[in-house]
Amino acid sequence: MSRPQQITVLGATGSIGLSTLDVIARHPRDYQAFALTGFSRLKELETLCQTHRPRFAVVPEAAQARHLQARLQDAGLDTRVLAGEAGLCEVAAHPEADAVMAAIVGAAGLRPTLAAVEAGKRVLLANKEALVMSGALFMQAVRRHGAVLLPIDSEHNAIFQCLPGDYGQGLQRVGVRRILLTASGGPFRETPAADLAHVTPEQACAHPNWSMGRKISVDSASMMNKGLELIEACWLFDAPPERVEVVIHPQSVIHSLVDYVDGSVLAQLGNPDMRTPISHALAWPRRIDSGVAPLDLFAIGRLDFQAPDEQRFPCLRLARQAAEAGGSAPACLNAANELAVAAFLERRIRFNEIAGMIEHVLARDAVQPVADLDAVMAADTRARVEARAWLTRYAC
Numbered sequence: 260m261s262r263p264q265q266i267t268v269l270g271a272t273g274s275i276g277l278s279t280l281d282v283i284a285r286h287p288r289d290y291q292a293f294a295l296t297g298f299s300r301l302k303e304l305e306t307l308c309q310t311h312r313p314r315f316a317v318v319p320e321a322a323q324a325r326h327l328q329a330r331l332q333d334a335g336l337d338t339r340v341l342a343g344e345a346g347l348c349e350v351a352a353h354p355e356a357d358a359v360m361a362a363i364v365g366a367a368g369l370r371p372t373l374a375a376v377e378a379g380k381r382v383l384l385a386n387k388e389a390l391v392m393s394g395a396l397f398m399q400a401v402r403r404h405g406a407v408l409l410p411i412d413s414e415h416n417a418i419f420q421c422l423p424g425d426y427g428q429g430l431q432r433v434g435v436r437r438i439l440l441t442a443s444g445g446p447f448r449e450t451p452a453a454d455l456a457h458v459t460p461e462q463a464c465a466h467p468n469w470s471m472g473r474k475i476s477v478d479s480a481s482m483m484n485k486g487l488e489l490i491e492a493c494w495l496f497d498a499p500p501e502r503v504e505v506v507i508h509p510q511s512v513i514h515s516l517v518d519y520v521d522g523s524v525l526a527q528l529g530n531p532d533m534r535t536p537i538s539h540a541l542a543w544p545r546r547i548d549s550g551v552a553p554l555d556l557f558a559i560g561r562l563d564f565q566a567p568d569e570q571r572f573p574c575l576r577l578a579r580q581a582a583e584a585g586g587s588a589p590a591c592l593n594a595a596n597e598l599a600v601a602a603f604l605e606r607r608i609r610f611n612e613i614a615g616m617i618e619h620v621l622a623r624d625a626v627q628p629v630a631d632l633d634a635v636m637a638a639d640t641r642a643r644v645e646a647r648a649w650l651t652r653y654a655c
C-alpha cells in the first residue's frame with residue numbers, strides 16, 4: 260500500500276485551510292497534513308496540530324515558535340515548529356511534501372507559494388494575490404520547474420474542469436471563444452450607489468452564498484475579487500483580458516463557463532462549498548468524496564444572470580485596466596487594494612472610498628516592466644507608500 264500524500268497547508272488556520280483539513284481528514288489513507296501554518300490564530304493552530312499531528316508547524320516569530328514547540332512537546336507531539344517567511348518557504352519546498360495548498364491571504368503568500376513552485380510541487384492555488392502580483396514570472400517558474408498548478412478559486416477550478424486537457428497549446432487552438440467568469444454580485448448587488456457610503460464591515464463580510472475570510476469577503480462586496488480573478492484567469496489560461504467576461508449570477512451555482520466557437524457552452528455547477536474545488540485539485544485527475552451535499556436543482560429552481568454594473572463597482576474596471584496595462588500595474592493594484600480593505604475593516608475609510616484610493620495609487624505609479632521578483636516587490640512597496648500617504652491625508 261502506498262503512503263498517504265503529504266500535504267503542506269499554508270494558511271491552515273483560515274477558511275480555505277480549514278476546508279482543506281476537513282477534506283484531508285475524510286481520507287486518512289490517501290492524505291496527511293505534513294505542515295500547518297498560522298499567523299495570528301496560534302491557539303487554533305495548536306489545536307489543529309493536536310488533531311492532525313503534522314511534521315511541521317510555522318508561526319510568525321521565533322519566540323512564538325519556542326512557545327508552541329514547548330506546548331506541543333508537553334502534549335506528546337513531535338511536530339517541529341519553525342518561524343517566519345523562511346519557515347514558510349522551507350515547508351513549501353520540503354522534499355517530503357507532495358502537494359502544497361497555497362492559502363495564505365494577500366501578498367504575504369507570494370514567496371512561500373513561489374518556493375513551492377520552484378521546488379516543482381503540485382501547487383493548489385487559492386492565494387490569487389500571489390499570481391496577480393507576479394503573473395508572468397509565476398507562470399514561467401511553473402513551466403521551468405515542472406510544477407503542477409491547480410486552481411482552487413471556484414471559478415478557475417470550474418474553467419479548468421470545462422477546458423480540454425491540451426488547453427495549454429492556446430485557447431484559440433482548442434476552440435475557446437470566451438471565458439465567462441461568474442460572480443455572485445456580493446452582499447451589495449442591489450444596494451443603491453448612495454447607500455454604499457454607509458455600509459459597515461459587518462455587512463460587507465456577510466456574503467450571501469460563501470463563508471470566507473474577511474479580506475476576500477470585502478473584495479467580493481467591492482467586486483475587486485472578480486477583478487483579481489479576471490487577472491488570475493488571464494495568467495492561468497493564457498487568455499487576453501478581452502476574452503474574459505464577467506457575468507453576475509446571484510445563486511452561485513454555476514461556478515464559471517467556457518464558450519466554444521461551435522456554440523457549445525460548458526459550465527461546472529455545484530453547491531457553493533470550497534471543499535469541491537479543494538477535493539478536485541487534491542485528487543486530480545481522480546475524484547474523491549468532499550463532504551459537499553449533492554446539488555438539488557429542484558430546490559434551487561432558477562438560475563439568473565445579469566451584466567455587472569461598473570458604475571457602482573468601479574473596482575472591476577480598475578482591475579481590467581491593470582490587466583491591460585500589465586507590467587507593475589497588477590502588483591500596484593493589489594497592494595493598494597490590500598491597504599484600502601484593511602483601512603475599511605478598521606473603519607478608517609468608507610466602503611465607497613476603496614475604489615477612489617486604489618485609482619489614486621494607480622494613477623501615481625508609472626507602469627514599469629517586471630523582470631524579476633525584486634521588481635514586483637518594488638512595485639508593491641511603491642504602491643503601499645502611496646496608499647499610506649493617501650490614508651494619512653483622507654482617512655480617519
Ligand code: NDP
Pocket residue numbers: 269270271272273274275276296297298299300301361362363364365367385386387388411412413469470471472473474475533
Ligand atoms: P482567511 O483570512 O480565512 O485565512 C488566511 C490565512 O492566511 C490564515 O491562515 C492566516 O493566519 C494566514 N495569514 C494571514 N496573514 C498572514 C501573513 N502575513 N503571513 C502568513 N500567514 C498569514 O482567508 P481565506 O482562507 O478566505 O483566503 C485565503 C486565500 O484564498 C486568499 O488569497 C483568498 O483570496 C483565496 N480564496 C479564498 C476563498 C474562500 O472561500 N475563502 C475562495 C477563493 C479564493 P491566521 O488566521 O492565523 O491569522
Ligand code: MG
Pocket residue numbers: 412413414488
Ligand atoms: Mg472565486
